Amino acid sequence: MISKKTWILIAIGIIVMAGIVVALVFLLGGEEAETDDSAISVSKVSYTKVMGMTITQNNNVIDLVKTDGVWHHRNNEDVSIDQGSMESALTMVCYLYAQEKLFDEVENLSTYGLDPAAQLIEIELDDGTDMSFSFGSYTAARDGVFMNYSGSSALYVYDLDSYSILQ
Numbered sequence: 768m769i770s771k772k773t774w775i776l777i778a779i780g781i782i783v784m785a786g787i788v789v790a791l792v793f794l795l796g797g798e799e800a801e802t803d804d805s806a807i808s809v810s811k812v813s814y815t816k817v818m819g820m821t822i823t824q825n826n827n828v829i830d831l832v833k834t835d836g837v838w839h840h841r842n843n844e845d846v847s848i849d850q851g852s853m854e855s856a857l858t859m860v861c862y863l864y865a866q867e868k869l870f871d872e873v874e875n876l877s878t879y880g881l882d883p884a885a886q887l888i889e890i891e892l893d894d895g896t897d898m899s900f901s902f903g904s905y906t907a908a909r910d911g912v913f914m915n916y917s918g919s920s921a922l923y924v925y926d927l928d929s930y931s932i933l934q
Contacts, residue, residue: 807865809865810863811862816892817892823884838850861890871921880903884903898916900916910924911930912930
Protein backbone atom coordinates (compact mmCIF):
# COMPACT_ATOMS: atom_id res chain seq x y z
CA MET A 768 0.00 0.00 0.00
CA ILE A 769 1.24 3.52 -0.89
CA SER A 770 1.84 5.75 2.09
CA LYS A 771 0.15 9.08 2.69
CA LYS A 772 3.49 10.82 2.22
CA THR A 773 3.87 9.34 -1.31
CA TRP A 774 0.38 10.50 -2.31
CA ILE A 775 1.18 14.03 -1.16
CA LEU A 776 4.43 14.05 -3.19
CA ILE A 777 2.55 12.80 -6.30
CA ALA A 778 -0.12 15.50 -5.86
CA ILE A 779 2.53 18.22 -5.44
CA GLY A 780 4.34 16.92 -8.56
CA ILE A 781 1.13 17.08 -10.62
CA ILE A 782 0.38 20.62 -9.40
CA VAL A 783 3.92 21.77 -10.24
CA MET A 784 3.73 20.22 -13.73
CA ALA A 785 0.33 21.83 -14.35
CA GLY A 786 1.76 25.18 -13.23
CA ILE A 787 4.68 24.84 -15.64
CA VAL A 788 2.36 23.99 -18.55
CA VAL A 789 0.07 26.97 -17.79
CA ALA A 790 3.08 29.31 -17.49
CA LEU A 791 4.46 28.12 -20.85
CA VAL A 792 1.10 28.61 -22.56
CA PHE A 793 0.86 32.19 -21.27
CA LEU A 794 4.47 33.01 -22.10
CA LEU A 795 4.32 31.60 -25.62
CA GLY A 796 0.92 33.17 -26.23
CA GLY A 797 2.30 36.55 -25.16
CA GLU A 798 5.16 36.35 -27.68
CA GLU A 799 2.74 35.66 -30.53
CA ALA A 800 0.59 38.63 -29.54
CA GLU A 801 3.64 40.90 -29.62
CA THR A 802 4.55 39.69 -33.11
CA ASP A 803 1.06 40.46 -34.42
CA ASP A 804 1.16 43.99 -32.97
CA SER A 805 4.60 44.82 -34.32
CA ALA A 806 3.33 47.32 -36.90
CA ILE A 807 5.06 50.70 -36.72
CA SER A 808 2.90 53.81 -36.62
CA VAL A 809 4.21 56.09 -39.37
CA SER A 810 1.57 58.82 -39.60
CA LYS A 811 -1.85 59.55 -38.15
CA VAL A 812 -4.27 62.14 -39.49
CA SER A 813 -7.99 62.22 -38.83
CA TYR A 814 -9.76 61.21 -42.05
CA THR A 815 -12.41 63.87 -41.30
CA LYS A 816 -9.75 66.54 -41.93
CA VAL A 817 -8.98 65.29 -45.46
CA MET A 818 -10.67 67.42 -48.12
CA GLY A 819 -8.86 66.22 -51.22
CA MET A 820 -6.82 63.27 -52.44
CA THR A 821 -4.77 62.79 -55.60
CA ILE A 822 -3.57 59.33 -56.58
CA THR A 823 -0.88 59.05 -59.26
CA GLN A 824 0.13 55.65 -60.64
CA ASN A 825 1.65 54.77 -64.03
CA ASN A 826 1.09 58.34 -65.30
CA ASN A 827 -2.63 58.04 -64.45
CA VAL A 828 -3.96 60.69 -62.09
CA ILE A 829 -7.15 60.43 -60.08
CA ASP A 830 -7.96 63.78 -58.47
CA LEU A 831 -10.71 63.63 -55.86
CA VAL A 832 -12.29 66.21 -53.60
CA LYS A 833 -14.85 66.01 -50.79
CA THR A 834 -17.80 68.38 -50.91
CA ASP A 835 -20.54 68.23 -48.29
CA GLY A 836 -19.16 64.89 -47.07
CA VAL A 837 -19.31 63.25 -50.53
CA TRP A 838 -16.27 62.33 -52.63
CA HIS A 839 -16.23 63.12 -56.36
CA HIS A 840 -13.75 63.86 -59.14
CA ARG A 841 -12.43 67.39 -58.83
CA ASN A 842 -13.10 68.31 -62.46
CA ASN A 843 -16.11 66.08 -63.16
CA GLU A 844 -18.71 65.89 -60.41
CA ASP A 845 -21.03 63.76 -62.59
CA VAL A 846 -18.78 60.69 -62.42
CA SER A 847 -19.78 58.58 -59.43
CA ILE A 848 -17.23 57.42 -56.87
CA ASP A 849 -17.64 54.30 -54.71
CA GLN A 850 -17.79 56.07 -51.34
CA GLY A 851 -17.02 52.89 -49.37
CA SER A 852 -13.86 52.13 -51.36
CA MET A 853 -12.84 55.75 -51.05
CA GLU A 854 -13.22 55.69 -47.27
CA SER A 855 -11.23 52.42 -47.05
CA ALA A 856 -8.36 53.85 -49.08
CA LEU A 857 -8.46 57.07 -47.09
CA THR A 858 -8.30 55.17 -43.80
CA MET A 859 -5.22 53.26 -45.01
CA VAL A 860 -3.45 56.56 -45.71
CA CYS A 861 -4.64 58.49 -42.67
CA TYR A 862 -3.64 55.78 -40.22
CA LEU A 863 -0.44 54.65 -41.87
CA TYR A 864 1.37 51.68 -40.35
CA ALA A 865 4.51 49.99 -41.68
CA GLN A 866 5.78 46.45 -41.24
CA GLU A 867 9.31 47.63 -40.69
CA LYS A 868 11.48 50.75 -40.65
CA LEU A 869 14.56 50.01 -42.76
CA PHE A 870 16.54 53.25 -42.57
CA ASP A 871 16.23 56.63 -40.86
CA GLU A 872 17.56 58.34 -43.96
CA VAL A 873 17.98 57.26 -47.57
CA GLU A 874 19.86 59.33 -50.14
CA ASN A 875 18.99 57.43 -53.33
CA LEU A 876 15.25 56.71 -53.35
CA SER A 877 15.33 55.45 -56.95
CA THR A 878 16.97 52.23 -55.69
CA TYR A 879 13.66 51.47 -53.96
CA GLY A 880 11.35 52.56 -56.79
CA LEU A 881 10.53 55.84 -55.05
CA ASP A 882 12.09 58.37 -57.44
CA PRO A 883 9.68 58.60 -59.11
CA ALA A 884 7.26 56.66 -56.95
CA ALA A 885 5.34 53.72 -58.39
CA GLN A 886 2.30 55.18 -56.62
CA LEU A 887 2.02 58.63 -55.07
CA ILE A 888 -0.89 59.65 -52.86
CA GLU A 889 -1.27 63.28 -51.89
CA ILE A 890 -3.88 64.49 -49.42
CA GLU A 891 -5.12 68.01 -48.74
CA LEU A 892 -6.19 68.81 -45.20
CA ASP A 893 -8.86 71.25 -44.10
CA ASP A 894 -6.19 73.57 -42.61
CA GLY A 895 -4.59 74.02 -46.06
CA THR A 896 -1.62 71.71 -45.50
CA ASP A 897 -0.67 68.83 -47.78
CA MET A 898 0.90 65.44 -47.14
CA SER A 899 2.23 62.91 -49.63
CA PHE A 900 2.91 59.20 -49.38
CA SER A 901 5.15 57.43 -51.88
CA PHE A 902 5.02 53.69 -52.56
CA GLY A 903 7.79 52.06 -54.57
CA SER A 904 9.08 48.65 -55.63
CA TYR A 905 8.25 45.32 -54.07
CA THR A 906 10.70 44.00 -51.49
CA ALA A 907 12.95 41.10 -52.51
CA ALA A 908 10.69 38.69 -50.60
CA ARG A 909 7.63 40.28 -52.30
CA ASP A 910 5.96 40.61 -48.91
CA GLY A 911 5.69 44.41 -49.02
CA VAL A 912 6.55 47.59 -50.91
CA PHE A 913 9.01 50.31 -50.00
CA MET A 914 7.35 53.47 -48.70
CA ASN A 915 8.16 56.94 -47.42
CA TYR A 916 6.15 60.09 -46.77
CA SER A 917 6.58 63.84 -46.88
CA GLY A 918 8.30 65.32 -43.89
CA SER A 919 10.46 62.24 -43.35
CA SER A 920 13.52 60.82 -45.06
CA ALA A 921 13.00 57.39 -43.47
CA LEU A 922 12.35 54.27 -45.55
CA TYR A 923 9.68 51.78 -44.52
CA VAL A 924 8.23 48.48 -45.73
CA TYR A 925 4.46 48.71 -46.24
CA ASP A 926 2.21 45.65 -45.98
CA LEU A 927 0.95 44.16 -49.28
CA ASP A 928 -2.60 43.63 -48.01
CA SER A 929 -2.89 47.31 -47.13
CA TYR A 930 -1.25 48.33 -50.40
CA SER A 931 -3.79 46.34 -52.43
CA ILE A 932 -6.57 48.42 -50.85
CA LEU A 933 -4.84 51.58 -52.02
CA GLN A 934 -4.41 50.24 -55.53
